[in-house]
Amino acid sequence: MVFQQSFLQHIIGRAALSWLILGALGAQLPASAATSALAHYFPRYQCADNPKAMFCQSFEHNAQGLNFLAAKNAAPGMANGRLVLNPERQTLGYKAARTGGHLFTIDSKQLNGFSTDDFYYEALIRPYANSTTDRETLYLTLKDQQSERYFAAGFKVGSSVFTSKLELAILPGSQTQASQVQVLSDLAMPLVLGAQDDIDGQWYLLRIQRRGDALSLYLNGQEVASAVIPAGTVLIPAGVWSYNRSFELDYLAVGHAKPAELNINLHQLENQLLTGYQYEESSVIPWQVDAGDAADIEVINLTPELFTLQQGVQQFTLQYLQPGQGAVLLQSKHQPHRFKQLNIQVLPALAFPAKTDSSQIAALWPTPESSVSADTLLRLTLAQDFSLSEHGAVRLYQLQAGGTKTLVDEIKAGIEMDAFGSSSANKYRSIRRPMIWQDGKTLLIKPHSGKLEAGKTYQVQVSAGLLQFTRDTKTFNGIGHDAGWRFRIKPLPEAKPEIWVAKDGSGDFLSIQGALNFVMDQVGTKVQSVKIAAGVYQEPLYLYGVEQLNIEGEGADESQITFTNYESLNSGLGLGYGKLAGHSGGGRSLFMVEDVGLLVLKKLSITNLHQRREGVRNQAESLYFNSTGKLLVVNSHFTSEQDTLMLKGTSYFYRSLIAGNVDFIWGQNYLSLFEQNEIRSLGNSVKDPKSEYAEGSYILQARTVSEDAPGFIFINNRFTSYPGPTGNRIRPGSTFIARSAGRPVYIDNVLMINNQFDNHIAAQGWAGPLNHEPLPNPVQAGTTQGWREYGSTDLQGNKLDTSARKYGRVLKAEELPFSDVADVMRQYWPDFKPELMLEKESKH
Known part of the structure; x- marks a missing residue:
């Protein structure tokens, strides 16, 4: 199955930009290469348009007045992304890396005549996607002159519009970690990301403003959040702070406080790709103006060769003329930096035959x-x-x-x-x-x-x-x-304890999701089990809010669930939401399970078919168990290349196969117990895909929720290796049992008891600073916390030499926190019912 470009990449074609690293403050840089066909329609802001500002920088020639802190090779503790200046677009960009913080500050000498209790600080910003996903904040900051803290306002831009917020916050220092941010006020709001390394996406006018003791956040001229600050607090505009959120900046300005201003509202159409067919007409496209005069707005057809535009009163329609990609711009006549762009794709005309062959x-x-x-x-x-x-x-x-x-x-x-x-x-x-x-x-x-x-x-x-x-x-x-x-x-079937899914139409449903929809919409527990007949079911899945359900196939090789999904196609881990036209929030996994009490999976396979490749974000779970409830898996297979299992809550995997090659068992869990499974590391399809051997990667990344949670426990499993999608094998000694997320909020609790390891596992065992990875948390493992191991052997049962192990602890028999699986279950899943693991006779 081959996917086309994501639809965001269709909005504006990929530009041939020559991004130039900003080498020195205020340096004059040469122009970059020509941009794509629609790029020049971006209405550039000029500081001359705002003569009342005390400070303004619109990057027409340089970035004078700003002190730069972020750099590709920044010192430890500093933001290590790249600040880049694009003279063609007259913008400053930031390409995020792994460490965030203050990116730059405004030189205080630029703020002549500044009033500390009556001012605004604003910027025109376009956030866009990163190669990593777990930190996502972007703030304008104000320095508290009487302490080391900063007040801040800006975006928490998730990878889905459903997970984004606007926030007012306090940062305890210039290089605050994301987990240390104190949020004063927030508001959930859809915010759209541009595609990674592209020039599409939505531009937002972001403003933080102080009047007396009130600190307010404005988006596109409208106040959306506020907080009261202590009387006498002295604040001055500081700069921009980001934790792993890439963005493009058109201008910065500081001036005297001002009221709410004009905002052009396209409602749910903002930054969607509107499509239509040649020779057909669009539906009516309405718009309105908040806190402004609609007569100030021009509706401009940027591509009249593709469609004609018929205007009405705060609405218009399009008559599509020929295929291509175009845009309509709604722009203030007097404030050209206030605009919205509607992107349009005209598809070739449809033709249906009068007589079918x-x-x-x-x-x-x-x-x-x-x-x-x-x-x-x-x-x-x-x-x-x-x-x-x-x-x-x-x-x-x-x-x-x-x-x-x-x-x-x-x-x-x-x-x-x-x-x-x-x-x-x-x-x-x-x-x-x-x-x-x-x-x-x-x-x-x-x-x-x-x-x-x-x-x-x-x-x-x-x-x-x-x-x-x-x-x-x-x-x-x-x-x-x-x-x-x-x-x-047909009418829906009667709700009964057991329902069947069969591709040939002999069951109650033809698809697994059809059955799950039925289960979710039944009151109580009328359906106890969904049985899946043999066949290949090509579909993504979602289960929400059920108290208890058993999903059982006719064998892992018989009942197969497959689909291709990954981070660059559907960003984020995903949650369920109400419908919002044109926007996705379902994430990158194949099967997403949310807020269930108990889910039992038996005798089936779930395979995420995405093959890792350069230039895209390859996280691609087969199963995301997003619940504080419980999961039991028996005799099943799970395969993906990256992030195969993402686990929260409590889970127990028994006699199953879990295959992948990068962090393919991970999660913010309480307990994940693995007994008598095959944990199979696959060859890497990105690194040396055509060679006989490729370097290995990492099996686990524990992000256990607390120090007293048991975390990941493996008892009597086989850790094997196998060729990857391109046929290459893992180089012996190059795979690590685990690596750490390197964040204090997560605990690296992993316990290995009596497991067998193939020779792909490194003698060192666990990854750390020697491998350019963080130290685990805790750094020193105890008997009940950290990376621990006991009784490890090779695949033939011979005792392994663990003398070269680093960053973990090899336990003695008397130090073991558990005697066996039954001991683990008694302590952490006391109401477990062993009969759930048994197979019951059932006829289809």
């Missing part, structure tokens, strides 16, 4: 005039080999009495958004994914979730050009109304 079609599913469950995929099997095109669509019409029909769903080629989950709880997982993909000679088409209703009849039409035959010059002319591809949706 049936000789091109081998089979249809659902078969015409059949009845199926609402979670059905559509399957179109062709008579010959084909490849999927970049454009085209499938349309679903609901048929009414009298022969009328209504378009209810349009499924496009490429990446789309889908939201699935619990309608009763209004908790949905939203992700970007292809809704049309290929499997041999079969085209698979997934209707958007929730579009098909029980008891209704639907007709399918497929546009010409959606696919291309590979051995025939004859073109695919599509499927029209005359083909009669129509089907009816």
Whole structure:
């Protein structure tokens, strides 16, 4: 399965920018290379537009007046990202690295005539994505002249719009760690990130303002948060502080405090990619102005060759003329730095045949005039080999009495958004994914979730050009109304203790997610078990809020769940939220489990098919157990290359396979117990993919929630190695049992008892400063905390020489905190029921 670019990368094409590292303060730099077609539409701010400012820097020629602290090779404790100046765009950028802090400060000599109790400090900022994900804060800061602390206001920009906030905070020092920030006031608000190393994304006008004892945060001219500060506090604008949030800055300004100002509001359309087809017309696009005059706003068609623009009263429509990517700019006439840009993609015209060529079609599913469950995929099997095109669509019409029909769903080629989950709880997982993909000679088409209703009849039409035959010059002319591809949706099944999923239609549901949606929307515990018939189920999954559920396949090699998902496609670990058009929040895992009491997984496999590669963020969990509840896994397989298992709460894995190659067992857990499993390290598809051997990586990264939590415990497991996706093997002695996150909030509690290790494990065992990794927390392991090991052997059962181990502790028999698995369960899962592990006879 091949993914196209993420849709954010379609908003503005990738620029050929020559980013120049800022070598000296105020240095004159040469212009960079030409940017992409739409880049020059960004309305540049000039300090001449704001003559009342006491201090202003718009980076037209240099960055004078700023003292730079961040550098690629910064001293320990300092921010080690890169500050870069782009003369072509007249902006200052910061590319975040692993350590944050103050990036630069304003030279105090620039603040002549400054009033410490009546001022604003603002900037026009575009945040964009990083290569790492766990720190995300960006503040404008004010120095408290009477102490070492800073007051700050700005963004906590998550990798999803659902996890972002605006914050007023206190930093105890210039190089405050992210975990030390004291938040005074915050407000959840969707904030959109640009793509990593691209020039798309949303620009935000951010302001921190003081009037008397009130400190306020403004976004796009509107006050959104405030706090009272102690009387007599003396504050002056300091600079910009970031912890792992890359951004681009258009200008900084300091001046006398001012009231709320004009804001252009496009509602949910802001920074979405609006798509339409050649020769068709858009729906009405409304806009409004907050705290300003709508007559001050110009609506400008930036690409009139692609579409015409018909204006109404604070609304407009588009008539699409020809394919391409364009934009509409809404901009203040008197304050050009106040603007919103709507990005538009015009797709080639759709064509549906009046007469369908049936000789091109081998089979249809659902078969015409059949009845199926609402979670059905559509399957179109062709008579010959084909490849999927970049454009085209499938349309679903609901048929009414009298022969009328209504378009209810349009499924496009490429990446789309889908939201699935619990309608009763209004908790949905939203992700970007292809809704049309290929499997041999079969085209698979997934209707958007929730579009098909029980008891209704639907007709399918497929546009010409959606696919291309590979051995025939004859073109695919599509499927029209005359083909009669129509089907009816069956009523939901009766809620009962056991329900079945089967791809062939012999069960209660055709998809696993269809069954999980049904379970989540049932009151009480009517469904106790979901059984999965043999087959390959190509789908992402989400389970929320159930008290107890068993999901059981017919064998790990028989009932297989696969999907391709990863951080650059769907950023963040993910949570369920209410639906927000155009925005994803479902994260990078295949199966996301949130807030369950007890989940039992048996006899199935979950494989995240993403193959690691350069230039993207490759975190890609197979399973994310995001719950304080309990998870039991028996006789199952989990495979991914990076971050395979992300575990919270309490879990127990028994006689299963867990495979990956980077931090592939990790999490902010209480207890994760592994007994009699194979922990398989895979060859690395990024490092030396074509060589016989590649360097190994790290198996574990414990982020256990407290010192007294048991953390990760491994008893009687086999740690093996195996070729990776490109066929290379792990170089002997190059894999480490664990590395630390290096943050005081997380505890590195890992205990190994009587495990067998293959020769891919380094003699050192645990990674630390010798490997350019942090020391564990605690640095010195005790008998109940830290990295510990006892009874390790090779795969043949021979005792290992552990004399070269570093950063961990080899325990003596009398120091063991537990005698066996039963001892662990008695202490930390006392109500565990062993019968949950047994297989019950069940007939499908």
